[in-house]
Amino acid sequence: MKESKITVRSQRRRKRSRQKRQAWSVALLLFLLVLMADFGAGFLVGSSWQKSTGKEVYPENGALYTDGDYGAWENMAYDAQGNVMQFDDWQDSTAQNDDGQDDTAWNLILVNDKNRVPEGYAVNLVDAGDGERVDERIYAPLMEMLEDARESNWNQLPRVVSGYRTTEKQQKLYDDKIAEYRKQGYPDEEAEELAGQWVALPGHSEHELGLAVDINGATYDVYLWLQTNSYKYGFIFRYPGNKTELTGVAEEVWHYRYVGVEAATEIYEQGICLEEYVENLEV
Template sequence: MKIKNKRLLKKGFKRVGGVILFVISMFIINSIFIKNKNGLLEEMPTLDVFDDNNVANQEDWNLLLVNKWNKIPENYKPNLVEVAGGEKVDKRIYESLMALLEAAKVKNWGQMPTIASGYRTYEKQKQLYEDKIKSYRNKGYSKEKAKEEAEKWVAIPGYSEHQLGLAVDINGATYDLYLWLQDNSYKYGFIFRYKGDKTNITKTAEEVWHYRYVGVEEATEIYEKNLCLEEYLEIKNK
């Protein structure tokens, strides 16, 4: 009787072990793939991090220059994270951005400023660009003039920093907030990207709301020497 009981016990353990193994493997499969709304299997976006050809993974990703003359690289796939309000930014700048917004509360009636615009897809940028041209056309501008005016404010699709996921438009309750940002954002790695005294270089109108992440060390130098990103990179790459 005793021997029989032992055998039954062993069988039982084997069965339980098998069930546990099955549950663990299902869990692993589930964490690699997530199901979208249509029930189709989709790769998790975080897998892009391991793609060596992804330009977003290059060493100096924080200094990637996208402007009127430098298009976003073909194979640029940022790893995004959502911020309050629904906009997305590159995961690597999330903590710095939250620290900046938290510190900015003092100049925003104690409220955390919001992100009006973060990462943009090519399609989103195209829509904004076309809408801006249309608004100038509606004001009576010629086709050419409307395009020229629009491009001072909205970048041509493919040429917007927002497509990097490293730039944000900050929405504040007071103008004081913007003045504070100009003198403090560098401590968190962000630069006032389109300053009024640099429009001759950037060819972009002053945008007090637009901030670009470059890293604390870089932002500090840019702030202290009063440079724009184009000037900083020119000096650095000499």
């Protein structure tokens, strides 16, 4: 009797410590994933993830390409209503991106693998810390959100590790990837195809809008907080795992996109993604 009690107890203890170990491993793994993505080593993890999902895991890569040349992209104009000007040359990559896009409110511009950043897209950038920049219209709600998230983050302020990227930077990232595959001996066409699986095509990354940020929270709790609170500040959890089919991107807990409080609230409450929200608007 005594013996069996001890056995049960020690089994429980073992089970508990096993669970604890597993929880820590998961937490550590998630943290490493975020770090690797931020520092441009996403392909290391991506290759194994891709095997299981068949989807791009880190299409945008990290902060390596965020510094430097902003020049011509700064100080461009938008009209009195806050809409970005020069929409005439909107370039469609597919027939899906057609009617009425010229009237799209700046905060609802859809950019994904099928919809590209409008030609001549204009944005005023402001410093968001650590050399990262964002559209000035999202700066205040972004800072407010990060400040409020601090409490659920062991009192550490979450950081923006990737904000605005120029199309040139995205192009360089893409070209570098093709070169990498060519070096490995892949023929041109195949190298291009493989690169496209890892890096969002130039013109197809939301970061080129200045309305999206990658956030490094250091703890996983901050991501949970953001998932349930970001809508109050106008931001959405842009790539939830259950919407990969529609967004074309596997879950990215660190990537947040500004769409405004009204849209964000609806997206959050209905459990839909931006693709679905925009489609509903058009109906």
